[in-house]
Amino acid sequence: MAYLGKLRLGVNIDHVATVRNARGGAYPDPLRAAKIAEEAGADGITAHLREDRRHISDVDIDGLMEVLSVPLNFEMAATDEMQAIALRHKPHAVCIVPEKREERTTEGGLEVAREENKLAHFIAPLREAGCRVSIFIAADQRQIEAAARIGAQVIELHTGGYCDAHAEGRFDDRDRELDALREMSAYAHSLGLEVHAGHGLTYDTVKPIAEFPEVMELNIGHFIIGEAIFRGLAPSIAEMRRLMDEARA
Numbered sequence: 001m002a003y004l005g006k007l008r009l010g011v012n013i014d015h016v017a018t019v020r021n022a023r024g025g026a027y028p029d030p031l032r033a034a035k036i037a038e039e040a041g042a043d044g045i046t047a048h049l050r051e052d053r054r055h056i057s058d059v060d061i062d063g064l065m066e067v068l069s070v071p072l073n074f075e076m077a078a079t080d081e082m083q084a085i086a087l088r089h090k091p092h093a094v095c096i097v098p099e100k101r102e103e104r105t106t107e108g109g110l111e112v113a114r115e116e117n118k119l120a121h122f123i124a125p126l127r128e129a130g131c132r133v134s135i136f137i138a139a140d141q142r143q144i145e146a147a148a149r150i151g152a153q154v155i156e157l158h159t160g161g162y163c164d165a166h167a168e169g170r171f172d173d174r175d176r177e178l179d180a181l182r183e184m185s186a187y188a189h190s191l192g193l194e195v196h197a198g199h200g201l202t203y204d205t206v207k208p209i210a211e212f213p214e215v216m217e218l219n220i221g222h223f224i225i226g227e228a229i230f231r232g233l234a235p236s237i238a239e240m241r242r243l244m245d246e247a248r249a
């Protein structure tokens with residue numbers, strides 16, 4: 001199958017805010033990072049406003065809505081509070097993620113199949129407000145079918161298991177995860193869903209995912225922000241962009 005279009009890179013700036021919050025002040029500023037990311041070729045900015053505000057704050061979201069020229073992908077849990085914030089801002093995209101207070105990062109995909117009715121009602125006003133609704137899920141046929149049934153336009157496939165297996169040298173597991181992601185991205189596309197992917201991606205793991213013809217967007221944060229310490233933010237993003245383009249060449 002031919003590629004469906006340019007593969008977009010969404011840069012997640014949450015961890016610029018993590019560093020800022022370590023000292024409780026205003027530096028480094030995630031908005032400044034977002035503007036540099038735009039100039040370096042990011043096609044969108046992703047930010048996750050967590051319930052506990054451990055990194056991105058409400059004021060960051062206000063600022064991003066004001067200064068960005070590229071679309072904001074607003075990641076949030078399916079709570080009334082977050083829905084109200086999203087409806088106030090009407091970002092380009094809203095990505096619904098599971099959230100547990102005790103977790104270090106978003107550990108698994110959303111359980112859509114068991115919460116179908118609730119989630120269908122939850123996303124309806126977001127769609128009506130003009131947001132593209134994306135659901136962050138595992139490469140699992142049941143979850144994908146449920147995401148299509150509730151009226152999501154987009155799914156984002158969780159690549160964390162694939163990346164962890166690679167990092168830990170469990171290459172058989174990695175290849176199994178990759179096969180599932182490949183198969184499920186084709187399946188989701190066949191149901192009319194736009195397919196995105198993300199979580200844990202690095203220079204070493206991005207290419208096999210970028211090669212999936214149905215994947216339209218990758219959202220990458222922690223690795224890029226970490227790499228920025230060594231080579232600067234713009235060059236870190238440019239290198240990720242280069243690898244994505246190379247995978248699709």
Ligand code: PXP
Pocket residue numbers: 012014048075095097105106136156197198199200201219220221222223
């Ligand atoms: N996509 C989603 C839905 C996420 O929750 C996250 C993490 O906030 C990412 C992508 C980016 O993951 P990472 O920071 O590991 O690149």
